[in-house]
Amino acid sequence: MTDVLFPLEQHPLRPALYDELHSRPFQVIPCPARITHLALLTTPEQSQAQFEHLCELHQLMGLPEPEEEVRCYEKDFGHFRIRREQHMEFASYTFINLSPAAEDEALFAQTGISPLPDGWLARLQGQAVAAFHLQLQDSDSGPEADIQMIRPAFEGMRLVGSCPQNGSARVWGSFRMHSDGFGRFLVLNHRMSNSQLGRLTQRLLEIETYRLMSLLAVNLARDIAPDLTEMDQQLARITQDLADNNQVDERAILAELTDMAARIEAFRARSTFRFSATRAYHRLVLTRLEELREDEVSGHLTIREFMTRRLTPAVKTCESVGYRLEDLSRRVDRASDMMRTRVELSIQHQNQTLLSSMDKRSQVQLMMQHTVEGLSVVAISYYLVGLLKYLIDAVYGVGIHFDKALVTGAMIPLVVFLVWFSVRRIHYHFMKLAEKKQDLS
Known part of the structure; x- marks a missing residue:
């Protein structure tokens, strides 16, 4: 059968539109496996440097370098895999170590970055936001036996646990940084296939990454909030003076309002993108939590409960500060309009007085x-x-x-x-x- 050429004129983006849904496919991950995931904030210059650094890794591994930079790059080195994804403001790296583990090897003794050449990771450019290890392990034991086995691996920290996919696996994590500077997750597989493990792993990586990215705005919101409170009180005083028809210096008040408007615009310039990104990341986290379909492990918070209890209030704080910024901006604009009206009426009164005086002088x-x-x-x-x-x-x-x-x-x-x-x-x-x-x- 011969190929038939497409008979219609194509939009130039049509092939890219078809490829978009396949740009970040789920991986097939066998069990056991040791995985390390990094998310680094990067500038365009750092992104280019990261690609060159990735090419250097291929040289050290004795493999051909990638020809060009793509949004999602995967490479299988045998018992070691690497995946690099480019996002709007960060780049993520997933290192998968499939080498066999020793029988008496402790959890997280080997990680996804263990096979990397010495010094390569330290030269990777960008600011790390997310960095955590995830270990896949086969297990037929119950929750109590799991806890006794894994608690030392989490350095005694309080654990969050759940049974995703209707109990096909059990996930444990602390959502904290450990002594090595990395977070840790443990997935105990009961009856999931390699494809299902790959999808579960991808969701866990995204949940933790997007959780941390969404929290980048919290400190910014806390820094802005006291200034907003101060300006709110200042604006309330000004509007109360105007409402009471007090004698005020219009020029001084208008200067105060102009200064407040400038400060608000500066805050908006700093926070608008960050707050919008926080809302987007939070929605992604909630979507991935829905996809987990968790069951509760007796006596422990599920991942969804933990996120709802801790993450959602932080996101609401950012949203509240964003709404306050918008509301304060509108109120300052209205107060400025009132002051300009007062100034214009004052000028008109002065002009009438001046015209009256000029008329008298003209008569004289x-x-x-x-x-x-x-x-x-x-x-x-x-x-x-x-x-x-x-x-x-x-x-x-x-x-x-x-x-x-x-x-x-x-x-x-x-x-x-x-x-x-x-x-x-x-x-x-x-x-x-x-x-x-x-x-x-």
Whole structure:
């Protein structure tokens, strides 16, 4: 049968969409096995350095290096496996040691990282958040015998135990760091296949990893909370003063509100991603717990009970601080709007007072202008009459005889009227020009 080409135009991401659900397949893990899981916060530069470090491991093991970096890389070295996964903000490493154990070997004496070359792990870049060992062991004993056998391996710490998958296995853990800096889990297999063990192991690795990743925001929330309380009280005082119509310095209050808004935005910039990631990781933890289908081990908390009792309150604390940030931001915005309204009303009142004062000054200036106009008519008339008197003297000097005093006296009213009329015409002309410019504007 010949291959038939796909007849339609494909979206460029179509192959990646099909591959997405298969990018992190469950592993098939035989029992017994010793597993170590690491989750490291990494930057893009550190991620590239980690890939080069992984290539170095292949060289030390005498195997060909990976050609390119992929989101999920797996390699089987025989009795040793390694799996590297890249996530949004961290990279995870799972080391599986399948070498046979000695009959009298203590639990966790050998771990998943035991086969690694000396010094290789210490040079791995990134900040470790999750680091724990998980050991798979066959067992047909009951819970009481299990506890007596495993308690020394957990250094006497209080244990959390459950029977996932309807009692097909028994899981023990302390959810604490031990003296070697790693956490520890023990899975006692009763009747699970290698595929089922692989799925159970993957869920346990994800539960512990996502639990720790979700708690990264708790200290941040605790650091922010006192500042939010202080700003909340400060804002309550400001709004109460505004409600009581107290005399306040609007500029100083507006400066306080601006400073609070800037601090809130700085907190939001620091916390928004972290709080969102916490909610996402918490939902993943709850999903994986549902998939475990746990039964209770008498006298011990199940993993779900432990998580619900300890993890959920921590996540709720982060959510509460996030909600307080958003609420305080909205309240500061409303208070700022009120203050701006008060400032604008104050400015409008000042403008009205200023316009009223300017109107009074304009009236005074107009009255003074009329007075000056009257005085100017008198002065101009005086100088014109003086000039005309020289003209009368000149005419009288050429032999034309008349009564100079009478003619001069008769000209004074006529000159005053002509000067007054001319001044009024000029005044009227300028008023018409001003009205025309105002209409055009």
